[in-house]
Amino acid sequence: MKCAAVMMQYDYGEKSRGFSYEYYNIFMPLMDVAGEYNIMLFDFYDEYKRSGKSVMNKKLLEFASYTDNLEEVFENREQIEISRFYERLPKASSIATQEFVDKNVYHRNPNKEEV
Numbered sequence: 001m002k003c004a005a006v007m008m009q010y011d012y013g014e015k016s017r018g019f020s021y022e023y024y025n026i027f028m029p030l031m032d033v034a035g036e037y038n039i040m041l042f043d044f045y046d047e048y049k050r051s052g053k054s055v056m057n058k059k060l061l062e063f064a065s066y067t068d069n070l071e072e073v074f075e076n077r078e079q080i081e082i083s084r085f086y087e088r089l090p091k092a093s094s095i096a097t098q099e100f101v102d103k104n105v106y107h108r109n110p111n112k113e114e115v
Contacts, residue, residue: 009041012045
């Protein structure tokens with residue numbers, strides 16, 4: 001699935017000011033995680049300056065998807081069920097702490113000589 005990030009590339013649209021906060025802190029990490037072919041930048045401010053509001057809105061609406069993929073909806077329900085199952089389980093750290101308190105596990109320092 002491809003995503004469009006709608007934000008300004010440069011701070012207040014001026015290249016001399018450097019990258020915008022959103023570009024630097026959201027878009028660039030997304031590029032690292034999702035890959036450069038799965039995410040696209042839509043610089044709305046630059047587009048607005050070049051072609052005007054109505055053209056910018058038309059181009060932005062080209063990215064919109066008005067139909068849900070039935071397969072994705074099913075996968076989302078399945079993922080929700082799996083998440084709920086694991087959220088009900090006790091935390092691993094709580095289990096380990098309780099086992100330590102109940103003396104089911106112990107800690108030893110291999111550097112110290114045992115008496």
